[in-house]
Amino acid sequence: MATYNGESLFRRWEQLLSQAYEAEGWECEYSNWNSEQDHWAKKWNKFNQFLWMLQCYEYFADKGGNVSFPYSKTKAKPDIHVKYGDGSELYVECYHYTKWWGTEQLVEGLLSALDQNLHIERMHNLTYDNNRFADNPDEAVIEVLAKLRGHLNPDRLADLREQARIETPVEVCELGEFVVLLDGSGTYSARPNRHGDPNDSWPVFRDEILRSKFESNGLPNHKPNLLLVNCLGTDFQTSLNENSEVSSLPSSLDEVWFCTCGIDDKIETSRRLRVHKPSC
Numbered sequence: 060m061a062t063y064n065g066e067s068l069f070r071r072w073e074q075l076l077s078q079a080y081e082a083e084g085w086e087c088e089y090s091n092w093n094s095e096q097d098h099w100a101k102k103w104n105k106f107n108q109f110l111w112m113l114q115c116y117e118y119f120a121d122k123g124g125n126v127s128f129p130y131s132k133t134k135a136k137p138d139i140h141v142k143y144g145d146g147s148e149l150y151v152e153c154y155h156y157t158k159w160w161g162t163e164q165l166v167e168g169l170l171s172a173l174d175q176n177l178h179i180e181r182m183h184n185l186t187y188d189n190n191r192f193a194d195n196p197d198e199a200v201i202e203v204l205a206k207l208r209g210h211l212n213p214d215r216l217a218d219l220r221e222q223a224r225i226e227t228p229v230e231v232c233e234l235g236e237f238v239v240l241l242d243g244s245g246t247y248s249a250r251p252n253r254h255g256d257p258n259d260s261w262p263v264f265r266d267e268i269l270r271s272k273f274e275s276n277g278l279p280n281h282k283p284n285l286l287l288v289n290c291l292g293t294d295f296q297t298s299l300n301e302n303s304e305v306s307s308l309p310s311s312l313d314e315v316w317f318c319t320c321g322i323d324d325k326i327e328t329s330r331r332l333r334v335h336k337p338s339c
Contacts, residue, residue, distance in 0.1 A: 068322055075113040088128035104157050111155040111289045112138055118326040135277035150281040154272050156290045166203055176242040203234050265305055273309035286315045305334045
């Protein structure tokens with residue numbers, strides 16, 4: 060939230076929270092997110108998961124469904140339950156597939172606050188194991204900020220800007236899996252693509268998502284169900300297109316939506332790939 064510009068995104072947060080606050084089961088659901096040790100506002104990945112659940116609630120409430128949070132401390136249940144006027148119902152499991160992208164977006168926002176010409180480039184596309192940004196994102200961001208202080212003091216930044224007036228972009232430093240770059244008005248010098256083609260990543264993203272969630276929160280026992288996934292991140296957005304395929308769904312899932320939806324967007328208007336289980 061520290062990287063938000065203007066008041067509109069804070070108003071958006073207030074809108075989402077106030078809408079869910081009126082729902083049946085909200086008090087029990089919220090107790091699962093606001094513990095002192097594991098509060099949604101203290102951990103970046105949990106922040107994204109909480110935000111996505113609120114956006115999912117918004118979507119079904121706006122569609123006229125009677126939406127509730129069936130959270131139970133003793134029985135696994137999906138995140139959201141929707142009842143419709145015709146008597147039909149739907150269980151929805153909300154999942155924000157972040158890998159380390161949320162951390163990447165946070166670092167981008169912090170760099171932009173220092174200088175709008177600063178940005179990061181990922182050195183690897185699919186490296187996940189032993190990745191500090193994936194395993195301990197909050198600690199990784201603290202380390203990033205400490206390291207940046209040494210590379211982006213005023214004198215150093217002034218020198219880098221001078222270099223960028225001659226040739227751009229200028230490499231500032233490496234931060235784990237990322238390289239910090241500074242753009243300028245100089246002659247553009249193309250950099251080699253070191254992180255691979257995002258279009259080749261779709262099968263990996265798809266399989267990781269289905270494998271991690273197909274039995275989550277009692278989905279096999281709550282039918283019909285929908286796994287509603289937000290995959291907001293540079294690589295996923297590039298790879299998700301009309302040629303993206305899901306050959307089959309696990310028996311526990313009836314339907315999956317793969318979305319790319321930021322806080323300033325709604326599911327209704329976001330890009331979506333809907334996958335239905337064929338009816339027999």
